[in-house]
Amino acid sequence: MQTIKLNTHISGRFNQELENLRNSVLTMGGVVEQQLCDAISALRDNNRGLAEKVVLNDIMVNNMEVQIDEECTRIIAKRHPAASDLRLVLAINKATTDIERIGDEVERIAKLILKGNLPVSEDIKNGMIATGNHVMEMLRQTLNAFARMDAEAAMSIHIGDQEIDEQYKQLLTQAVEEMRQDTDALPQWLEILWAMRSLERVGDRCKNVCEYIIYLVKGKDVRHISRHAMQEKLRELR
Amino acid sequence: MFDYFDLSRPEVDLDGLADEDIAIDVRDLSLKFGSKLALKDIRMRIPKRQITSVIGPSGCGKSTLLGCFNRLNDLTPGCEVQGEVYINERNIYHRKEDVAALRSRVGMVFQRPNPFPMSIYENLVYGLKIQGIRDRRTLDNAAEQALRDVALWKEVRDRLFDSALTLSGGQQQRLVIARAIALQPDILLLDEPTSALDPISTLTIEELITQLKEKYTVLIVTHNMQQAARVSDFTAFLHQGSLIEYSDTNRLFTRPKQQQTEEYITGRYG
Ligand SMILES: Nc1ncnc2c1ncn2[C@@H]1O[C@H](COP(=O)(O)OP(=O)(O)OP(=O)(O)O)[C@@H](O)[C@H]1O
Ligand SMILES: [Mg+2]
Numbered sequence: 319m320q321t322i323k324l325n326t327h328i329s330g331r332f333n334q335e336l337e338n339l340r341n342s343v344l345t346m347g348g349v350v351e352q353q354l355c356d357a358i359s360a361l362r363d364n365n366r367g368l369a370e371k372v373v374l375n376d377i378m379v380n381n382m383e384v385q386i387d388e389e390c391t392r393i394i395a396k397r398h399p400a401a402s403d404l405r406l407v408l409a410i411n412k413a414t415t416d417i418e419r420i421g422d423e424v425e426r427i428a429k430l431i432l433k434g435n436l437p438v439s440e441d442i443k444n445g446m447i448a449t450g451n452h453v454m455e456m457l458r459q460t461l462n463a464f465a466r467m468d469a470e471a472a473m474s475i476h477i478g479d480q481e482i483d484e485q486y487k488q489l490l491t492q493a494v495e496e497m498r499q500d501t502d503a504l505p506q507w508l509e510i511l512w513a514m515r516s517l518e519r520v521g522d523r524c525k526n527v528c529e530y531i532i533y534l535v536k537g538k539d540v541r542h543i544s545r546h547a548m549q550e551k552l553r554e555l556r
Numbered sequence: 557m558f559d560y561f562d563l564s565r566p567e568v569d570l571d572g573l574a575d576e577d578i579a580i581d582v583r584d585l586s587l588k589f590g591s592k593l594a595l596k597d598i599r600m601r602i603p604k605r606q607i608t609s610v611i612g613p614s615g616c617g618k619s620t621l622l623g624c625f626n627r628l629n630d631l632t633p634g635c636e637v638q639g640e641v642y643i644n645e646r647n648i649y650h651r652k653e654d655v656a657a658l659r660s661r662v663g664m665v666f667q668r669p670n671p672f673p674m675s676i677y678e679n680l681v682y683g684l685k686i687q688g689i690r691d692r693r694t695l696d697n698a699a700e701q702a703l704r705d706v707a708l709w710k711e712v713r714d715r716l717f718d719s720a721l722t723l724s725g726g727q728q729q730r731l732v733i734a735r736a737i738a739l740q741p742d743i744l745l746l747d748e749p750t751s752a753l754d755p756i757s758t759l760t761i762e763e764l765i766t767q768l769k770e771k772y773t774v775l776i777v778t779h780n781m782q783q784a785a786r787v788s789d790f791t792a793f794l795h796q797g798s799l800i801e802y803s804d805t806n807r808l809f810t811r812p813k814q815q816q817t818e819e820y821i822t823g824r825y826g
Contacts, residue, residue, distance in 0.1 A: 326819075328823050329823060332823070400809050401809065401818050404809075537810070537811035
């Protein structure tokens, strides 16, 4: 399997189109990363203004997704990309969907903050912030792996998602404890559970993006197979 | 994995094909024009009743490769062939091979349209007459069917006895395809059959080629990679006389194995 170089086509315009497309995904990813960072800060500091900004900015993220989709369609129609070019356009098309969904998860967390007066202990709040920081790091690494088209990195990020799942489970157990003591606030608790779930989902979405990176670089679909099978498959491809 | 949908035929591993599914078996074929080595050690098994395309940059040896399958290159002075080409379990380069009979089983359409300087009708029935067929009805039917197959019938039905040279370039190309089909060969070699055609005629010919595979083994040389991707089951990539990669078309255009193939099909500097 070969290394992927975007800018070596005979057509300079095609080089530019692919480069721009890739940059636009990274820009969009950067915006979502900032959104996540803001949402976590807003949660920590109970900053309603910042949470409001996150909700408003999500419109921008949605529009970015639409624009990138349109550009992918145009490139497929006009350039008939083949091989790694085709995989790049498809991977970008799918990654964009997941990144937009990450944006939606972040928005949900921001909306929770806007509701105010969370009946949670400091422990739960700190747990959410810690999980948030963890998924933020995962998102950052995922976008880096995408920028560098680094399948090996994508693989280890993919495996790392286990830790987030673990963290989420602990948080959930703790939340159930507190809910028992506080049945009056069950409706609020449900919102909180949703927000926790959102954090965990960010990790899953990053995992998806990592799978697209592996597909892009190695040409193999590694979705829906066990971690062990995936490692086997990648070993074959090395 | 289960197949829930019938979306695209599964990729075929050429090495896994049984001998009886092979129409042409090329074994270590090399060809020289004087001192120029035009084909280098080609090893290639071409499946029966499938469409195989040959792609590669200009001068890489595509036409030369096709010309080996009906021994057309023999006609070039200084041409020297090494290796073997098996068709129907016979090495066609065996010294006792009947080359005229071979050429009637392996039809060819050239890069540039070359109608004979005679009427449209005579072009179509010329080969059949040589084979000894005289019955007027049979000849007429064969001519009409061949013209219909290449979507030329409507355009020329009223001028069948005009000189073929009065046809436009695209019409001439369809005529020579019709001429090859009229003979009902086993193998059809098409060298850039649509390079002179407009996009709609091109699609018509592509559709025709797809139908031809029910009866014939088709080899097509094309500069148009989308065409190779659209019509062929298998694709061979030649570069400077060497076979770089040869595999299922679905695979070659999505996950080529060789860097050189990747560069060529994605339009990069080689
Ligand atoms: N009769 C000949 N005498 C000497 N050299 C020849 C002859 N025919 C072809 N060649 C050389 O052999 C090589 C392969 O030629 P060939 O016609 O097979 O290329 P091709 O792949 O069909 O190219 P194109 O796409 O331009 O038709 C070229 O370098 C060509 O110059
Ligand atoms: Mg040629």
